[in-house]
Amino acid sequence: MKLTLKIWRQKDSKSKGRFETYHMENVSPEMSFLEMLDALNKRLVEEGGDPVAFDHDCREGICGSCGIYINGHPHGPVPGITTCHLSMRYFNDGETLWVEPWRAKPFPVIKDLIVDRSAFDKIQIAGGFISVDTGSAPEANSIPVRKQNADMAFDAAICIGCGACVAACKNASAMLFVSAKISQFALIPQGRIEAKERVRAMVEKMDELGFGNCSNTGACEAECPKKIKISNIARLNREYYKAY
Amino acid sequence: MYKILFSSVSKKFVMAVAGLFLILFLPVHLTINLMLLKSDPLPFNRAAHFMASFPVIKVFEVILFITLIVHIFYGIWLQIQNWRARPVKYASGQKSETSSFSRFMIWTGLTVLIFLIIHFFNFFFIKLGIVEGNPEDFYSVAHELFKIPAYNYIYLACFLLLGFHLHHAFSSAFQTLGLNHRIWTPVIKVLAWVYSIAIPAGFATIAIVLWQLK
Ligand code: SF4
Ligand code: FES
Numbered sequence: 001m002k003l004t005l006k007i008w009r010q011k012d013s014k015s016k017g018r019f020e021t022y023h024m025e026n027v028s029p030e031m032s033f034l035e036m037l038d039a040l041n042k043r044l045v046e047e048g049g050d051p052v053a054f055d056h057d058c059r060e061g062i063c064g065s066c067g068i069y070i071n072g073h074p075h076g077p078v079p080g081i082t083t084c085h086l087s088m089r090y091f092n093d094g095e096t097l098w099v100e101p102w103r104a105k106p107f108p109v110i111k112d113l114i115v116d117r118s119a120f121d122k123i124q125i126a127g128g129f130i131s132v133d134t135g136s137a138p139e140a141n142s143i144p145v146r147k148q149n150a151d152m153a154f155d156a157a158i159c160i161g162c163g164a165c166v167a168a169c170k171n172a173s174a175m176l177f178v179s180a181k182i183s184q185f186a187l188i189p190q191g192r193i194e195a196k197e198r199v200r201a202m203v204e205k206m207d208e209l210g211f212g213n214c215s216n217t218g219a220c221e222a223e224c225p226k227k228i229k230i231s232n233i234a235r236l237n238r239e240y241y242k243a244y
Numbered sequence: 245m246y247k248i249l250f251s252s253v254s255k256k257f258v259m260a261v262a263g264l265f266l267i268l269f270l271p272v273h274l275t276i277n278l279m280l281l282k283s284d285p286l287p288f289n290r291a292a293h294f295m296a297s298f299p300v301i302k303v304f305e306v307i308l309f310i311t312l313i314v315h316i317f318y319g320i321w322l323q324i325q326n327w328r329a330r331p332v333k334y335a336s337g338q339k340s341e342t343s344s345f346s347r348f349m350i351w352t353g354l355t356v357l358i359f360l361i362i363h364f365f366n367f368f369f370i371k372l373g374i375v376e377g378n379p380e381d382f383y384s385v386a387h388e389l390f391k392i393p394a395y396n397y398i399y400l401a402c403f404l405l406l407g408f409h410l411h412h413a414f415s416s417a418f419q420t421l422g423l424n425h426r427i428w429t430p431v432i433k434v435l436a437w438v439y440s441i442a443i444p445a446g447f448a449t450i451a452i453v454l455w456q457l458k
Contacts, residue, residue: 006335019335072339098336105329168340170347171326173252203251212329213252213322216416217347219340234424240253241422 001027001088004096005040007052010109013116017109019098029089033076034059034066036088053112059084061225064160067167068113069100074164074223082162082225102163104172106209119209120161120177126205127198128181130190149187156183158226165220165228171212176220178206179236180228186239196243203240252325255318260420262315263413267439269308270410274446281453285383292382296371316357323350345408346416352409359402390454399451403444411440 003024010017027036034056041051057063066083070076076086091097101109106119159180166174182199185191191198214233221230248254276295279288295301345352366389370377377385389395414436418424423432 008335069334069336072334072336074340077339100334100336103330103332103334105331168338170330170338170342172329173326175252203253204247207247207252210329211252212326213256214420215256215322215326215346215349216412216419217342219338219342222341230419231424231429234419234422237253237257237420238422240251241257244248 001029001091001093003027003036003091003094005099006096007099007112008101008109009050009052009112010101011111013108013110017112027088029087031088032059032084033068033070033086033088034084053110053114055114056084061085062160064162067102067115067117067162067164069102069167071098074102074167075162075225079222080225080227082160085225102167104163104166104211106172106174106211107163107166115163117161117163119211120163120174122209123174123178123202123205124161124181127194127201128185130185130194132190143189145188153184153187153191156180156187156228156232159184159224159228160226162225164223164225166211168219168223169212169214170217170219171215173214173220174206174209174211175214175233175236176224176228176230178202179230179232182236182239183232186235195239199236199239199243203236252322255322256420258314259318259322260417262311262318263417265308265311266315267410267414267417270443274443277447277450280383280386280450285381288383288386289381293380296379312360316353319350319353343412343415346412349409349412352405355402355405356409359398359406362398387454387457390451390457393455396451396455400448403448403451407440407444410443411436414439 001024005022005024006019007022008017009020022040024036024040027039031039034054037052037054044051054066054068056066059066061082061084064082067074068076068083070083070086075081075083076090078086078090099113101107101113102115102117104115107115107117110116157180159177161177163177165176166172169176182202185198186195216230216233218230221228276288276291279291282288295305365375366385367382369375370382370385371379373379390399415429415432418429418432423429
């Protein structure tokens with residue numbers, strides 16, 4: 001495959017960035033998007049240039065670090081997958097691909113395609129935990145959990161904190177992420193104990209960091225690689241009203 | 245306290261409650277407008293007079309006006325915050341699938357606001373005595389207005405955009421209030437279609453009929 005890449009290049013958080021054009025030949029449809037970028041970087045290094053900086057770690061869709069905005073979609077145009085799982089066979093020979101970092105005020109660009117997502121960590125630290133005593137693991141069945149709730153909590157807990165929801169949202173709202181983190185606790189008895197403080201603190205931190213407000217467009221749900229549902233956002237709203 | 249009252253979730257709550265109140269008001273307004281279709285001006289003028297003078301309704305009118313102002317003010321406030329949350333736009337645009345019309349709420353909303361200002365000058369302000377006119381004969385005022393083609397074009401265009409606005413607003417308000425349900429949410433979505441077509445279509449039909457009457 002032949003491809004034209006328009007990639008956002010930015011030296012550091014203070015510099016002004018711009019798009020650079022790269023022509024790629026012999027791209028195998030079997031490559032993942034990140035492998036294609038690896039091939040580009042190999043060439044750039046050989047030519048003595050500066051390789052494109054992009055975030056990645058597990059390359060198997062579980063760490064959430066590989067967020068790249070491709071042709072108008074976070075993690076590319078294929079739903080339900082991360083950029084590391086995005087195969088080049090989804091693109092057409094001769095296509096031009098626009099490759100950009102996440103764009104949101106609370107996610108400043110560090111270099112090229114890498115953004116600082118520590119805003120998510122700050123929200124987590126504000127309340128995304130439960131208090132448990134240390135010691136040996138308690139008997140698993142001492143606290144009964146309703147099966148349906150356990151399943152829904154699990155579905156929320158698979159959020160990998162990638163930030164695609166913020167990237168996709170026209171308002172750069174973090175509500176889907178926060179709602180997943182609230183829901184994973186709100187649905188089970190262990191999480192009920194600090195439910196009120198948690199939702200207040202996490203929403204407050206989210207607002208303070210400058211994320212936008214949810215306007216229920218549903219873009220987050222459409223782009224989330226883990227298919228987190230916006231019904232979690234309704235739950236977050238309910239939890240918030242109950243907390244006052 | 246400030247944080248509770250003006251958090252993102254609280255602001256959205258206020259938007260939703262105010263919006264639902266306005267959604268409830270529109271069918272009432274439409275019912276009264278239907279009387280414009282009669283050749284006798286009395287029923288419409290009587291209804292308009294009743295709406296303007298009955299004490300309980302006067303209280304509602306004040307609430308309605310405050311609700312409208314709050315909805316507009318909060319809507320603009322939220323939108324400015326949302327714009328500021330993304331200072332650098334995407335070069336490749338935003339192609340994610342979204343609920344229809346949800347991307348244009350501020351624009352459809354502002355168009356409706358412009359219409360409301362014209363509307364207030366034509367009716368509401370006359371009633372309040374701010375603008376000159378006969379508050380006892382809104383029937384004739386309406387009939388005269390609908391004879392002007394330009395007014396009709398503006399009226400119909402605004403109601404089309406109001407329909408777009410209502411379509412997202414209807415289901416979005418329930419989601420904001422935390423009401424998302426496996427069975428009821430799809431029902432609400434269907435009702436959103438019905439409501440957002442029926443209400444603007446009702447107003448538009450009256451306009452077209454009066455326009456054609458000349
Ligand atoms: S909710 Fe989905 S899109 Fe948002 S951070 Fe979690 S996994 Fe990523
Ligand atoms: S690199 Fe870990 S999710 Fe893509």
